Amino acid sequence: MSRMKPTRNLMLVLCPMLVLGFLYYSSGRLHLHLRVWGQKSQTEMDNVFAVGRVVASVYDKQGFLLKLDGKLPLDLMYKYGNLSKGACKQGFAAAKMTAIYPKFTKPAPMFLDPNFKRLTKISSYLPPFGIKTQERIIDVILSETQNYGLGSELDSLSCTKCIIIGNGGILSNKSLGSVIDEYDVVIRLNEAPVSGYEKDVGYKTTMRITYPEGAIQKPEHYEKDSIFVFSAFKPLDFKWLRHMVFRERLRATEGFWKSVARSVPREPNEMRILNPYFIQEAAFQFIGLPLNNGVMGRGNIPTLGTVAITMALHNCDEVSVAGFGYDMNTPHAPLHYYEKVKMSAIKESWTHNIAKEKEFLQKLVKAGVIQDLTNGI
Incomplete structure (x- = not known):
């Protein structure tokens, strides 16, 4: 033994x-x-x-992979690696997004249509995160607009390249206009002008996403062929849209935080309602802003630019951006490409969390989910 x-x-x-x-x-x-x-x-x-x-820890608290790079996973490399240069990569943005954020699911319609009540993710939230209490007025508006896509030509594309044009001063003197105009879908935000800035921002506008306080107020400044896309941030906004769609006189503007447009020079069939799910998903899933019981509050609203990017991830095959990025280390730099407001003005915003939002956008750029043409993110 x-x-x-x-x-x-x-x-x-x-x-x-x-x-x-x-x-x-x-x-x-x-x-x-x-x-x-x-x-x-x-x-x-x-x-x-x-x-x-x-x-x-492999994932961060929002569910994104901690180790991000622009390399394609093997399955995506096999699918996209041999495409000719410049060819549209069908399903690319969603595939890359899913690779770094496994909870991502692609189906999410760009605009509300008459069957919007089937979208359960927005039914229990008030604006801006949902449509609760606004169902009746939305029904009325949609019965008049009668169009719920980008139009037959764009809706029939088998692969769509989209670019979201931010309003940042970083766009100035980049001469990206001709590059921007090559995209299938060019998305602009609020009242950012095109006329006079075409060399840097291009001529083409597929859609302009805005809300009452951000909408262009001078009818002559609207592009001729663009879709007017409405994004609601409060119940009052839907009442404003109803007036715009039915061309009713806007008698009172109490409840808005600044002056609003009194008319929108668009036919009803050129107007759309952005799916509020993109505000909800950007805020609570992607960025990690405070839920605040599902009500708009301090620091829990994403910027419209990030909302537009979120929408594009679900509905475009390739996604690029230009004019994004706030550099808080240069407070005297121009905030926007079209006016002299300084970068420091963004600190006055109580609704956004610019630092956390930037972290999210940097993940997308680093992983190659989106392409940043101005390298500001």
Whole structure:
């Protein structure tokens, strides 16, 4: 029996070492299987335990991969790697997004249509995160507009390249106008002008997303062929839109935080209502802003630019941006390309969290989900 003790002692040492070795090897391969875990809870995704005292967190608290780069996963490399230069990559943005954020699901219509009540994710939230209490007025508006897509030509494209034009001063003197005009869908925001700035921002406008206080107030400044896309941030905004659609006189403007447009030079069939799910998803899922019981509050509203990007991730095959990025280290730089307001003015906003929003957009750029033509993000 005494001769067996060394062997037994050796086994007692070797067995734990073999187990530890196996665990170490397994942990090194763990990332290969994480996409399968997309259905698991956030807690399970955020806490992956390795050997000993080391805790390997693979996802951040919003559900994005911590280690991001622009490299294509093998399956996407096989699908897109051999396409000719400039060819539209069908499904690319959603595929890249899903690779870094497994909870992403593509189906989310760009605009509300008469079946909007089927969209359960927005039915329990008040504006801006949903349509609760506004169902009746939305029905009335949609019965008049009668169009709920981008138009037959764009809706029939098998692959769509979209670009969102931010209003940032970084657009100035970049001469990107001709590049911007090559995109299938050019999305502009609020009252940012085109006339006089075509060399930098292009001529083409597919749609202009805005809300009452952000809408162009001079009818002559509207582009001729663009779609007017309305984004609601409060119940009163839908009443304003109804007046615009039916061309009713706007008698009172109480409840708006600044002056609003009194008319929109568009036919009803050229107007759309942006799906508020994109505000909800950008705020609570992507950026991680305070829920505040689902009500608009301090620091829990994403900028319209980020809302537009979120919309494009669901509805465009490739997504680019230009004119994005607030550099708070240069407070005297121009905030917008078309006016002299300084960068420091953005600090006065109580609704946005610019720092957290920038973190989200940087993830998209670093992972190659979107392309930033002005490198401001």
